[in-house]
Amino acid sequence: MKKKNWLYVTTAATVLALAACSSNKETTASKTPLGTQTKFATEAINDAEAIKGGTLKYALVASSGFKGVFIDELAQDSLDSTISSQIDTSIFEFDENRQLTNTGLASIDYDVEGKSVTVTLNSKDYKWSDGQPVTIDDYIFTYQSIGHKDYTGSRYNSKYENVEGMKEFHEGKADSVSGLEKIDDYSVKIHFKEMRPSMKLAGGALNAYIMPKHIFSTIPVAEWDKSEYVRGTKFVGLGAFKLESIIPGESVTLVPNEHYYKGRAKLDKVVMEIVSPDNIVSEMKAGKYDIAEMPNAQYESYKDLTNVNLVSTFKSSFEYVAFHLGKFDKASGKNITDPNAKMSDPVLRQAIAYALDMDTVGETLYHGLQRGTNSIIIPFFKDVYNAEQEGFKYNPEKAKQMLEEAGYKDVDGDGIRENKDGSPLSITFAARTRDDANESLIQQYLLWWKEIGLDVQLYTGRTIESNNFYEKVQTDDPEIDMFAAGWGTGFDPNPANLFGETAKFNFARFVSEKGNNIINNISSTEAFDDAKNVEFYKEWQQYVHDEAFIFPTLVGDLVTAVNKRVKYYDTKIGTSNSKSALYQIEVVSDTQVK
Numbered sequence: 001m002k003k004k005n006w007l008y009v010t011t012a013a014t015v016l017a018l019a020a021c022s023s024n025k026e027t028t029a030s031k032t033p034l035g036t037q038t039k040f041a042t043e044a045i046n047d048a049e050a051i052k053g054g055t056l057k058y059a060l061v062a063s064s065g066f067k068g069v070f071i072d073e074l075a076q077d078s079l080d081s082t083i084s085s086q087i088d089t090s091i092f093e094f095d096e097n098r099q100l101t102n103t104g105l106a107s108i109d110y111d112v113e114g115k116s117v118t119v120t121l122n123s124k125d126y127k128w129s130d131g132q133p134v135t136i137d138d139y140i141f142t143y144q145s146i147g148h149k150d151y152t153g154s155r156y157n158s159k160y161e162n163v164e165g166m167k168e169f170h171e172g173k174a175d176s177v178s179g180l181e182k183i184d185d186y187s188v189k190i191h192f193k194e195m196r197p198s199m200k201l202a203g204g205a206l207n208a209y210i211m212p213k214h215i216f217s218t219i220p221v222a223e224w225d226k227s228e229y230v231r232g233t234k235f236v237g238l239g240a241f242k243l244e245s246i247i248p249g250e251s252v253t254l255v256p257n258e259h260y261y262k263g264r265a266k267l268d269k270v271v272m273e274i275v276s277p278d279n280i281v282s283e284m285k286a287g288k289y290d291i292a293e294m295p296n297a298q299y300e301s302y303k304d305l306t307n308v309n310l311v312s313t314f315k316s317s318f319e320y321v322a323f324h325l326g327k328f329d330k331a332s333g334k335n336i337t338d339p340n341a342k343m344s345d346p347v348l349r350q351a352i353a354y355a356l357d358m359d360t361v362g363e364t365l366y367h368g369l370q371r372g373t374n375s376i377i378i379p380f381f382k383d384v385y386n387a388e389q390e391g392f393k394y395n396p397e398k399a400k401q402m403l404e405e406a407g408y409k410d411v412d413g414d415g416i417r418e419n420k421d422g423s424p425l426s427i428t429f430a431a432r433t434r435d436d437a438n439e440s441l442i443q444q445y446l447l448w449w450k451e452i453g454l455d456v457q458l459y460t461g462r463t464i465e466s467n468n469f470y471e472k473v474q475t476d477d478p479e480i481d482m483f484a485a486g487w488g489t490g491f492d493p494n495p496a497n498l499f500g501e502t503a504k505f506n507f508a509r510f511v512s513e514k515g516n517n518i519i520n521n522i523s524s525t526e527a528f529d530d531a532k533n534v535e536f537y538k539e540w541q542q543y544v545h546d547e548a549f550i551f552p553t554l555v556g557d558l559v560t561a562v563n564k565r566v567k568y569y570d571t572k573i574g575t576s577n578s579k580s581a582l583y584q585i586e587v588v589s590d591t592q593v594k
Contacts, residue, residue, distance in 0.1 A: 039369060043570035044309035044562045050586035053268035056566075057592070058582070059275040059283065059292035063434050064466045065249025066274065068231045072209050073146060074153040074224060077467070078488055083252055083272060086582055087129075088237030091119070091139060091210040094202035096574040098491040105134075105238065105261060108206070112195050112528065117206060120187040127259040128212050130236045135185045141213040143190075144169065144177055150222040154504040156333075158496050158523070159205040164191040170333075196494075196523040197533055203490035205523065212236045240265045240583030250274050256583075265583035277435040284308055287594035290563040290587070296369035296556060297437030307593040308561040313571035315558040316380050317488040318373065321356075321445075322550040323349055324483070326509030327476040334501050335509045342427070342481050347406040349548035350392070352482070354402070355448045357394035358553050365437045370556030376544040377537060378555050381493040384537035392551055399452045410453055417453040430459040430483040432469040439463065442484065459483075473507050483507075484553070491573075495519055495540055499550075510549035518543055564593040 066079035075081050093104030109118040126134035147170045161167045164179030179191035198204035228234040233243045241254035251273040256265040277295045281302045323343040329336045358372030374391025407420035419425045431442045449456040501511045518540045527533040562569045567586040
């Protein structure tokens with residue numbers, strides 16, 4: 001009981017502080033978006049001699065456990081993906097500019113005019129972690145499996161339908177994908193309907209997943225997510241490590257994969273454990289873990305720790321608020337927008353965005369490590385990000401005026417606006433449970449929206465455990481009108497995977513002919529021209545601002561604490577020459593520095 005009371009006082013005090021910071025401001029000019037510098041250095045170096053082997057402890061900082069779906073083809077949780085990245089790997093590598101290279105498991109040959117890409121394994125000697133040989137059949141099998149009509153994951157989208165014959169195969173009209181032309185046991189020629197510039201990017205329009213055909217061809221596609229090869233220690237991958245043991249939702253223990261194509265990991269073991277954001281600072285101070293991504297909200301409590309090095313980089317992620325505007329139709333495999341949805345008016349959505357003072361949030365709750373941004377294409381994507389894009393700068397008076405002119409008036413004088421027809425307007429808002437700072441933020445949102453005359457109620461009266469939250473959002477819970485969430489963007493800014501007509505991750509369920517056309521332009525051969533590519537992305541950023549079916553709230557730095565016994569760690573982008581991949585990490589002592 002004492003703990004609950006303390007949390008309430010803390011949250012209430014922070015909300016009041018935020019309100020005070022914003023109360024005298026009608027418009028706060030958004031600060032310069034993230035530029036070229038992060039708060040800390042990008043690498044941590046220890047000059048001492050490394051010991052042989054050792055066990056590394058890696059904290060997975062989260063308020064809830066991992067789901068335990070470890071194959072990339074099905075994983076939808078960032079925690080699962082973090083674990084998966086150690087026991088499996090992409091078929092391609094990429095450089096510091098997010099461009100695919102030929103240094104990984106396979107090389108790529110583009111034929112833009114011929115609308116094809118040839119993928120060739122770089123060695124005939126690759127093996128899965130169970131010792132079975134890797135062939136191009138594994139890669140072809142993965143393409144076809146994601147396109148299979150019984151596939152239950154969220155990866156199938158327009159980039160797969162861009163392969164010749166994939167749509168017909170997905171609809172059961174063909175027994176195979178005609179565009180997957182096997183050349184020999186180690187190469188395939190993929191024929192596309194059109195070439196897309198993001199085929200050159202990590203996580204882009206060229207499938208980078210590869211899975212063991214000898215395992216999954218014996219399991220019905222619809223039953224994959226129940227298999228021990230997905231959720232258990234029988235997992236077979238191409239990563240630097242193998243699963244030794246699992247405590248469901250809590251921790252995994254990894255050991256080196258003797259068949260890893262880059263050689264055996266230098267560590268003997270890696271233990272990855274879920275640690276609450278509320279406890280991570282004390283745990284790092286006590287020297288219990290070697291590596292942890294630190295909560296920006298707790299910066300003041302860990303900035304002076306003497307047993308860790310702090311490194312930082314720009315987050316390839318953003319927080320956002322989105323609106324529930326339709327549903328995903330399983331029969332057609334498309335997002336269907338409901339023109340009569342409660343939040344269908346873009347003026348209402350824009351007003352909601354103008355009511356939030358995200359720069360004050362960044363300074364007050366996150367110590368300047370996060371801040372508001374002006375675009376759905378975040379500054380991380382410096383090649384296509386539009387620094388001049390109009391954003392939703394804090395302007396409650398403008399929000400009130402917009403609502404008034406649109407017909408959302410306070411008819412009965414109680415301070416709360418009604419619908420245009422005079423009926424009550426109450427909006428249900430959902431948010432996930434994270435940490436104390438997030439609880440403060442959500443309560444402040446509700447206050448700011450009340451200040452512009454909107455009755456916004458928190459769904460269930462409290463934030464929702466993260467896994468449960470996303471399940472409700474993904475299944476289009478009709479009681480949710482809008483929600484706050486976050487996205488890890490990966491390295492490809494192409495909006496098709498998040499906002500396309502067939503994208504299951506399009507949680508707003510907003511689609512339109514104009515939006516589809518812009519997305520298609522971004523994905524077109526014409527966009528191979530850099531100038532055209534930038535032009536199309538600028539058009540997309542303006543379009544999302546105008547429609548406001550989603551708006552970004554926070555972007556910022558990712559701060560990682562590295563125990564001083566770690567010999568080297570960096571935050572640089574790119575796998576081609578990575579020195580801080582876990583298989584390369586060494587430690588200089590048997591125990592952590594305390």
